[in-house]
Amino acid sequence: MNVVEAVRALPGVDDAAPYLMFIRGNLTIGGIDISRLATNTTAVSPENVVEGRYLKAADLDGVLLDEVSAGLMKLDVGNNINAFNHTFKIVGIVNPKVFSQPAGMADMYALIEVVRDIMKSDSGSTYLMGSGDTNVILVEAAHVGEVEEVDAVKQSVLEALEAVGEKGSLAGYGCSTPARVVVSITEENAWVVSLIVVMSVTLFSLKSQFGVIVERTKEIGILKAIGWVDSDVMKQILVESVLQGFVGGLVGMCLGYILAFLFPLFGIMSAEGLTLAVSPLVIIGGLVAALLGGIVAGIFPAWQAAKL
């Protein structure tokens, strides 16, 4: 039984996966076993892919490039990258952000067997454990919410390494559900929350408009006395409501954009290191929603005003 299997067999361990980290110059490559749960939960998973696809077992020349590194190197899916005396083809761009500490983070990720071959052929290769399978073991603990149980797992992993004559240290551990999944759930629900907010604001605006119509009864009467027909009155009220919606949407859009810009400057981020980003589609959608809200909030009060 190799060291990874030994750790996997420990009580309180859901899974253990071999992980090779190789550094040359200013580039780090992570060799991953794509079949293991521990790889997905503690290094990189298919859910972290932002462009392209995840690695497949046949991708001997394939590599996943970290999103930040891709931006710095101005590389994209389909491009080739020469690194570690190897030409890789970029099959996907990933954004793990799973860790609060970048223990397993690398600039690029390839199949572990590919990285192992690279390391073996490299005269200055780093230390490989035991049979040379790995230099990092990724561990997925069974009860991640319970500190005492996790501490017990940590202790047993260290003891297991000692037993096979290896010295190790534990660096960083994360929750079993990748943070990106949590964030994506939040992002999806954000649309629902936004819809509820828009509906609430529209209803409030509708109530406000009705109140305004009552206050303007005399004014509407004067306009009708001087020759305004019902449609003139209705148009006036509706245009006012739509303008209010538009101006409100514009102000909200500018304020939201400014806040999204300021948040990272003041270090306001999530625990996973995420901050706000503004999508043009969201901006346009917000403005359209504000306009539609103005129409909806104004149309019935406008009709009521015309009937005064």
Add this chain to the structure above:
Amino acid sequence: MEALTDPLIETRELTKIYPRKREAPVVAVNGVNIRIFSGEFLAIVGRSGCGKTTLLNLIGALDRPTSGAVIFKNKNLGAFSQRDLALLRRQKVGFIFQTFNLLPALTAFENIEVALATMQMSRDERRQKAKTLLESLELMDKAEHLPLELSAGQQQKVAIARAMARDPPLILADEPTGEMDPVTGGEIASMLVELNQKHNVTVVVTSHGTFPYKLAKRVLFMKDGKIVSQEQAEY
């Protein structure tokens, strides 16, 4: 003065009753039969609550009668839709109210402009018309003033300008001098007389005594919703 032969407006057994929840209904106008001729200056005089304002509103198509008819240029207004009545008011009638009823958020200039907003006119034409009217009233220096910044007389002058903006053949003035001193009231009255005599506008004025109704060519006296007597000035 032209011969007054064709009635511009005629009322036939015109009646307006306001129902009350726990009281007897109020008969504001009770079977009124009158004729108003083109180019005439008519005053309807009576105590407060005798039905003058209601009669004026019915004549001006601001309200619908409970029974009877208002015939405007041989057309029964009872057959008109709300939209048609509004168009009639737009094209044929100018209203002047006791409390001026200027739009408080608009300047004097804009209050006149708003009367032209629904006309088929360019913005420049509208503004020029408003300017001409204000100049004729010697109120151009008050053009950018809000109604609150104007005296009672000035507000009523602006209201007259607004009523005249669309060149209506008929002006209905409900107690136009009720909110001002006699001197200013006299000026307003003179303006209405000038409209009638120089521009051949038919003017109907109601008054409970504040308007110098002797300036009118014909005076109808109203009591308890009925016309009780009439005076005619000698030509």
